[in-house]
Amino acid sequence: MKYKIKPNLAFRKISDEYYIVDSRNSMLHKLNSVGSLIWEVLKKGATVKEIVELVYKEYEVEIETLTKDVEEFITELKNKSLIEEYE
Amino acid sequence: MNEGFKNLSDELFWQSYNNRVPLYSLLEVTSRCNFDCIHCYIPQEVRRKNDELSTKEIMSCLEEIKTLGGLYTVFTGGEPLLREDIFTLLEFAKKLNFVVILFTNGSLINKETVSKIISCGVDKVEISLYGNKHFHEKFVRRKDVFSQIVSGIKMLKHNNIDVCIKSVLTKYNWNQKKFLENFAYSLGVRYKFDIICTPRNNGDIIPTTFIVEEKKLVKLLKQYNLTQVDIKKDFTTHILCSAGRNIVAVSSRGEVYPCIQFPYFLGSIKKEKFVKIWRRSFSIVEKLEETKQYQQCLNCDILQYCRRCPGISFIQTRTLYGCDTVAKLLACVTRKTVEKTAV
Ligand code: SF4
Numbered sequence: 001m002k003y004k005i006k007p008n009l010a011f012r013k014i015s016d017e018y019y020i021v022d023s024r025n026s027m028l029h030k031l032n033s034v035g036s037l038i039w040e041v042l043k044k045g046a047t048v049k050e051i052v053e054l055v056y057k058e059y060e061v062e063i064e065t066l067t068k069d070v071e072e073f074i075t076e077l078k079n080k081s082l083i084e085e086y087e
Numbered sequence: 088m089n090e091g092f093k094n095l096s097d098e099l100f101w102q103s104y105n106n107r108v109p110l111y112s113l114l115e116v117t118s119r120c121n122f123d124c125i126h127c128y129i130p131q132e133v134r135r136k137n138d139e140l141s142t143k144e145i146m147s148c149l150e151e152i153k154t155l156g157g158l159y160t161v162f163t164g165g166e167p168l169l170r171e172d173i174f175t176l177l178e179f180a181k182k183l184n185f186v187v188i189l190f191t192n193g194s195l196i197n198k199e200t201v202s203k204i205i206s207c208g209v210d211k212v213e214i215s216l217y218g219n220k221h222f223h224e225k226f227v228r229r230k231d232v233f234s235q236i237v238s239g240i241k242m243l244k245h246n247n248i249d250v251c252i253k254s255v256l257t258k259y260n261w262n263q264k265k266f267l268e269n270f271a272y273s274l275g276v277r278y279k280f281d282i283i284c285t286p287r288n289n290g291d292i293i294p295t296t297f298i299v300e301e302k303k304l305v306k307l308l309k310q311y312n313l314t315q316v317d318i319k320k321d322f323t324t325h326i327l328c329s330a331g332r333n334i335v336a337v338s339s340r341g342e343v344y345p346c347i348q349f350p351y352f353l354g355s356i357k358k359e360k361f362v363k364i365w366r367r368s369f370s371i372v373e374k375l376e377e378t379k380q381y382q383q384c385l386n387c388d389i390l391q392y393c394r395r396c397p398g399i400s401f402i403q404t405r406t407l408y409g410c411d412t413v414a415k416l417l418a419c420v421t422r423k424t425v426e427k428t429a430v
Contacts, residue, residue, distance in 0.1 A: 007208070008181065008208040008210075009184065010158060010159075010184050010185055010186040010187075010210070011158075011184050012110075012153070012156055012157070012158040012184070013156070014099070014102050014103060014106070014108055014110075014156045014158075015102055015106060019095070019099050019158065021158065021159075021186050021210075023186060023210035023211065023249065028095045028096055028099065029095075030095055030098075030099075
């Protein structure tokens with residue numbers, strides 16, 4: 001299963017962190033640096049596995065914990081309707 | 088992950104302000120207009136010229152603003168819907184992940200334009216309305232346009248587009264305030280108004296004489312509790328705004344300004360890259376922040392009540408440090424109101 005950013009969202013990276021504007025509900029979100037790294041990959045679309053590999057390269061944390069954290073983050077983005085599944 | 092609005096939006100504002108990111112850009116994509124509003128800041132002689140930026144030039148400018156961190160962009164005019172490529176441009180801005188806001192007089196909104204606005208993904212449409220049919224048409228100096236505008240607002244609302252009605256309230260349409268508030272409410276859209284009439288960009292001060300009479304201003308200041316004067320400790324943020332720091336405007340002819348109401352020429356995107364102009368123009372911010380230059384304000388006895396606009400002051404005095412007489416008028420009224428309230 002791949003995930004990508006929902007169309008029509010506005011976002012920009014300012015000082016290494018992404019700010020996301022969701023005009024549908026006038027919400028503003030901010031991602032920390034790890035979240036911003038993941039958001040970068042989600043622009044093109046990626047699986048959880050691909051995301052984990054990418055973050056692992058940068059941060060070298062225990063893979064199990066990392067997978068769990070990435071899954072939680074993806075669920076959060078999905079619940080907030082900021083990303084969608086495809087393929 | 089942080090979320091919300093007020094705190095984060097303040098944070099975003101200050102991040103962009105301190106790092107000089109052009110977070111808010113305003114593109115005047117045309118100076119042509121099918122209306123002839125009495126208060127318009129664009130002088131007639133400019134309005135008639137058709138020397139506007141090309142599709143490609145606007146697209147490149149948007150790309151550059153994006154690389155600098157620009158997030159919100161407003162398409163304004165003139166009347167932006169008069170441009171044949173307007174939907175190509177709006178769609179392009181959305182593809183660059185901007186928050187896209189369209190300012191329009193609403194007269195060209197029909198079924199076809201509404202469906203294009205939806206498919207482009209425009210985030211918000213702001214439509215100017217100055218009163219009921221009689222007042223509006225007198226204000227914009229065009230006949231039989233009111234019903235078209237209203238049907239446009241209804242169509243946009245019906246299609247879940249975030250639409251808002253806005254007015255400048257002057258002594259000529261002041262009595263329309265209640266009508267406009269109720270009308271917006273009946274259509275289920277937001278209403279906002281401004282009372283500042285700015286001079287035209289060529290220095291013509293006639294529009295500033297349209298400002299509502301003192302008695303009405305006092306009523307308004309009280310109604311909105313604007314008599315609570317916020318005396319800022321920091322002189323620079325009190326007497327300045329964020330124009331040129333996190334705000335930028337590009338005129339229909341490609342001139343870059345700190346704000347659309349601050350026509351201090353920073354460069355032309357017809358001759359140079361936007362990024363180059365933006366980086367070079369930090370000097371204007373430094374000049375504006377030279378506190379000691381504001382002798383007139385520093386010695387002014389109504390400074391604490393004044394919401395000076397550097398742009399209006401520049402149009403009026405052609406200097407960076409002069410007095411904004413529109414703000415002065417409001418400051419005088421505010422002081423009187425405060426003093427009376429205190430008694
Ligand atoms: S009234 Fe004029 S001189 Fe006085 S503070 Fe305002 S802008 Fe400055």
